[in-house]
Amino acid sequence: MSTTRETRLDDEAADFVALVEAESGTPLAACLQCAKCTAGCPVAARADIKPHVLVRLVQLGQRDEVLSSRMIWECTSCQTCTTRCPQKVDIAALNDALRRLSRAAGKVVGGTTVPTFNDIFLRTIRRLGRMYEMGLMTSFKLRTGNLMADVDKFPMMLAKRKLALLPPHVRGAAERKRLFERARRAGEPAAAGAKAGGEKK
Numbered sequence: 001m002s003t004t005r006e007t008r009l010d011d012e013a014a015d016f017v018a019l020v021e022a023e024s025g026t027p028l029a030a031c032l033q034c035a036k037c038t039a040g041c042p043v044a045a046r047a048d049i050k051p052h053v054l055v056r057l058v059q060l061g062q063r064d065e066v067l068s069s070r071m072i073w074e075c076t077s078c079q080t081c082t083t084r085c086p087q088k089v090d091i092a093a094l095n096d097a098l099r100r101l102s103r104a105a106g107k108v109v110g111g112t113t114v115p116t117f118n119d120i121f122l123r124t125i126r127r128l129g130r131m132y133e134m135g136l137m138t139s140f141k142l143r144t145g146n147l148m149a150d151v152d153k154f155p156m157m158l159a160k161r162k163l164a165l166l167p168p169h170v171r172g173a174a175e176r177k178r179l180f181e182r183a184r185r186a187g188e189p190a191a192a193g194a195k196a197g198g199e200k201k
Helices: 002-024 036-040 051-059 063-067 080-084 091-105 114-128 133-144 151-159 173-199
Strands: none
Touching: 002 051, 002 091, 036 051, 036 080, 051 063, 051 091, 063 091, 080 091, 091 114, 114 133, 114 173
């Protein structure tokens, strides 16, 4: 009984590692656990899981702990970890992959507004062809309910012409639609893998 259970867990871990490696394009087995990534990470001090520990947890197939981590959403994608890694493990790409899998599996940690911001950002690009900061921030504040944060900076940004009152007009709506549809189809294997991993639990 014990042997069967251990084999099943090993298979699940292997499936998860293979999925993450395929999605991130980085060889997780190359990690030496030297912690140079963590030493250079600007958000490691407040992270629930340090970058090098995150890699180790993925190697061990700790799917739920990794996908529900706050660290994958606090990562700023500054690439410091990737630059410092002597084994060329791309932890920034790993975090991108884990964010996609986390959303697909419904494991996003509570309290983060990053997915909301990302959704609004991409929807704006798809609809307008370029960023419209006024619309982005208005939608973000309405969605999160944080209406008054940074409102004192609004007059200064208008005075310096950092915010356009009207949205831009960019041609190529059909091309953008095809591009986003192609990206959606490309992400379907990851979504299916994330959901399948959850159903095995």
